Amino acid sequence: MAKDKKKKVDTGETKKKKAKIKPLKREIERLRAQLVAVSEKVPAKQPVISPLAPEAGFPALPVIEGAEFAAAEAGVRYKGRLDVMLARLAPGTAVAGVFTRSATRSAPVLDCEAKIAAKPAPKQGAAILVNSGNSNAFTGAAGAEAVSALCTAAAAASGVPETRVFTASTGVIGEPLPHERISAVLGDLAARLSPEALPLAARAIMTTDTFPKGATATVEIDGQQIRIAGIAKGSGMIAPDMATMLVYIFTDAKIGQPLLQKMLGKLTDETFNCITVDGDTSTSDTLIVAATGKSKVPEITDLRSSAGRAFQEALKGVMLDLAHQVVKDGEGATKFVEVAVTGAASPADARKVAMAIANSPLVKTAVAGEDPNWGRIVMAIGKSGARADRDLISIRFGDILVAEKGWVAENYAEEVGAAYMKREELAIRVDLGLGKGAATVWTCDFTKRYIEINADYRS
């Protein structure tokens, strides 16, 4: 009975099926066409690693005698990723630092500034403790208390005085730092310190960086070497916001703290202060250079000596390399842009013009769209506040003369500019024709991915 019924029903269905077969096929066809049409509207996926990341990957960093490193998973914000690094530096290490000038800078920055300003003689060792996941910024009195607790714990774990512990925190603003999670791993970190672990430290300070950043240089003086190895993290976001740069550079150079600090200030102006991703300034930017003095090269006491010049040049190279890597990992970046301004009435004017171009959303979106839109460069020059005379300005894309004498250049062809803009690394060169002021800055383009990272995904 049940069987019969089933059969009967089946027969009925088969009849219907016959009638339905064509509509079904048409529906499949329609759906497939629709799927193709809709799929074309889906934005292309962003590569997991920035397209501008160094092709050679993370560089082989030399061991810096007197410097040891360890990284750990403390679960500051997320589980299962390195988020704390500890560096221990031997007695005799000179520590210099520069920090964000933000009026709302974080508790660790305020602490580091005070310690660097005190210029303690480097008789004893030093330690650097950095966490990602929480910036400990705008956290009231609790922020300073967390820094103090961490310095005490790190000093005990690594056997250095508290006045020589330099901390940094990067991540969400305004949430209390769960410092006890960091303290809990300090013993383990201290036990695992190794001169080889700097690449792990580079990973531990990352937030949404898409690749770890390292750079190195070696200076040879009279057959002896000074080694430099640095790491950095760039603009990224954990949640809900973060655009912090942290840079740590280690060297075995023998150099007094005041001289190292002086050199660092000057070189920062020529490197890290010449990059911009979005013109927004972090509350936590920190750059520290530690010189252990273990190199056999005699102490550098004069920056104009040949050893002084060679060391300074090498340090600048490492800083510039790391600065460029930060730009190349700018949120959503697909192009690396050098903006070089010459002929300004003063160096300050040159910098104003270069930064106006490098920070202009209209210029940066044109670069993203591979549009040789020199009119927007004219606009940015005009708004910069620097002295400019329309008829003396010349604009070049690389070596291509685009505009001069107040108008488009006679021999410029739009398709030549358009072809140039397809490159991954671009140079925008402006001469103001007024004086000798010059400045070069570096930036990246401004893509939909930047908006996605900062607007679409809440964490």
Place this chain on the structure above:
Amino acid sequence: MAKDKKKKVDTGETKKKKAKIKPLKREIERLRAQLVAVSEKVPAKQPVISPLAPEAGFPALPVIEGAEFAAAEAGVRYKGRLDVMLARLAPGTAVAGVFTRSATRSAPVLDCEAKIAAKPAPKQGAAILVNSGNSNAFTGAAGAEAVSALCTAAAAASGVPETRVFTASTGVIGEPLPHERISAVLGDLAARLSPEALPLAARAIMTTDTFPKGATATVEIDGQQIRIAGIAKGSGMIAPDMATMLVYIFTDAKIGQPLLQKMLGKLTDETFNCITVDGDTSTSDTLIVAATGKSKVPEITDLRSSAGRAFQEALKGVMLDLAHQVVKDGEGATKFVEVAVTGAASPADARKVAMAIANSPLVKTAVAGEDPNWGRIVMAIGKSGARADRDLISIRFGDILVAEKGWVAENYAEEVGAAYMKREELAIRVDLGLGKGAATVWTCDFTKRYIEINADYRS
């Protein structure tokens, strides 16, 4: 035979159909699911008109006695759209103007500036001629020649002296203005001048504005009226770039040119100079107020008189209304944001902080993402360069106290902030707790659509 064959084939197919019916249905199901999944990844379509456009549409503008208007299709860049407007103003009209401070401002701006600076007595009539499609900026000597040719032609067509013709151009930078196309329609424009045609003029000056912008006010003094009617265009792009604001306001008030100019400068600082879409400054920004003097209200000779105060207040209202409409039609805008700063050490500091917040890409993307990301506001305050003390800052979303005393406010709940951010019009309020400096500015959010408009579409 053919029929048989067909039947046979059909039979074979029917058998196959039976076997295939379930896979077909599964395929449909699979395709539908896939379509839903893929569709969710497609970015929402941007409405043709800004979601922030006034619900009431373009306002009913009163006739301003002594002012006539006409608009025409001159084909400056595109065919089939109004792209030129002419206004003719009766003898006795006082004309005041303020212009972009860009160092690379356009040829028409330079010409207008010189004419306004000469403060000609308004005995004779005046004309305003505006084209969209080409900004005549960075066009060398040819730019000035085009302005001169247009002034001559417009003077002849409208019967006013050349020194009283004020032109403006908005559109692509760096391309020669085809001024002969504009001259060719001047006779027709002059013949069709009408006091009713101001709404057409509002359309003719649009570039990629998504709606025409108008505002009006009437002041009643001792039973007589002063009427004010204004139009504006905002940030848009034709090709390859444009971010120009043009504003024309007409009134029948009787007022001397020097007094009108003085009032205009002051009111501009409180209105149009307090808005920002992307921080980029146009080469063509132009704001002109023309007072025909036809009102029966006696001449305004003192801004502190009750009539002077009433007129100034009404003019400010029209200017602020138009300024807000420009922001509401900002490229890609979905939110209108008021940033109000109080308690600054000086008014200049208050403005610095307000503009740093209003121009911060990180703040603006957070607003786009409806993210109550007050940490980014702290960051923007910090980078502004204004005096600030972390522990004295308070931050509010509307009336919701978010942060104070250097940390998140005790009673603030993230979900309350998140609910507030869903509004279309938002207020970010910052008190610095230092002094009496205050400033309010207006901006919009920063969306993927902005990038699309400025990067994806080449024209």
